[in-house]
Amino acid sequence: NKITKQLMEVSQSLIKEDFNSYLSKPPFFTIQPHIPTREKQLGIWSNLCIQYFQKNKITEATVPELNSDSHELFSNKLIKRKLPLDGIMLLLEHLNKLGMIEWKSSDKQSFTIFYYNPMEIADLMYKWAKLNAKIGKIESLQWISEGEDTEPSDKLYGLSLEVLLKGARILESQNK
Numbered sequence: 001n002k003i004t005k006q007l008m009e010v011s012q013s014l015i016k017e018d019f020n021s022y023l024s025k026p027p028f029f030t031i032q033p034h035i036p037t038r039e040k041q042l043g044i045w046s047n048l049c050i051q052y053f054q055k056n057k058i059t060e061a062t063v064p065e066l067n068s069d070s071h072e073l074f075s076n077k078l079i080k081r082k083l084p085l086d087g088i089m090l091l092l093e094h095l096n097k098l099g100m101i102e103w104k105s106s107d108k109q110s111f112t113i114f115y116y117n118p119m120e121i122a123d124l125m126y127k128w129a130k131l132n133a134k135i136g137k138i139e140s141l142q143w144i145s146e147g148e149d150t151e152p153s154d155k156l157y158g159l160s161l162e163v164l165l166k167g168a169r170i171l172e173s174q175n176k
Contacts (some may be wrong), residue, residue, distance in 0.1 A: 007156060029074075029081035031090060042094045049073065049091065050100055054115045059160040062090065062110045102166075112162050116155065119168035124155050126176055 026046075031036045052073050053061070067085050069075055074083040077156060083091075092111065095101045099117035107152040114121065125144060129135050132149045141164040150157050156164070 024079060026081050029076070029083050029087075031084075042091060045091050046095055046098065046100065049095065050115060051114075057158060057164060059113050060104075060110065061113060065094070066110065070108050076111060077169045092093045097140055112160070114166070115159070116161055118166045118170055119162060121156075121159070122170035122174070125164065125167045126157055128154070142167065 028041070032041050040127070053059070063085075065071065066074055066088055069082065074088055089108070092101060092108070096103065096111075099119075100114050101111045102114070104112060116124065128144060128150070129137075129139070134149075139147075141161045144156055145159050145161070145164055146157070151156075
């Protein structure tokens with residue numbers, strides 16, 4: 001159908017990180033009622049959000065901020081479309097289930113963003129420790145994120161301490 005075709009076009013352009021091209025598709029701003037189409041749509045939105053947050057080095061956000069008319073991720077003034085609040089919340093719940101965000105409180109108004117899921121972060125931290133001969137040594141989370149042994153091109157570079165702590169707790173539970 002036409003909407004699925006447009007969503008697939010959006011998905012293809014996502015690979016190129018050309019945000020404007022897929023945010024110019026009006027159906028993208030309406031949560032689709034057909035379950036398989038909605039699942040594809042949530043997958044595309046999820047990838048878009050994480051790429052956007054990572055590109056802009058955003059590690060924390062609030063729902064009111066994302067829901068504002070001026071937020072470029074969920075609003076396109078050129079086509080006069082905006083993802084409604086219930087769509088934003090559906091997407092955030094989806095990201096939470098994937099382990100890509102974590103609510104900061106029970107009111108679900110603010111959250112921490114994980115560019116990688118917590119297990120991936122733990123794996124990256126363990127590989128970093130092995131590569132830098134740090135197994136069995138004490139290192140600060142800040143040093144892992146910003147120290148001399150972490151290059152700006154490393155995936156751990158610049159991650160928030162809260163995100164790294166989540167990975168560290170997983171490693172601790174695995175006795176690593």
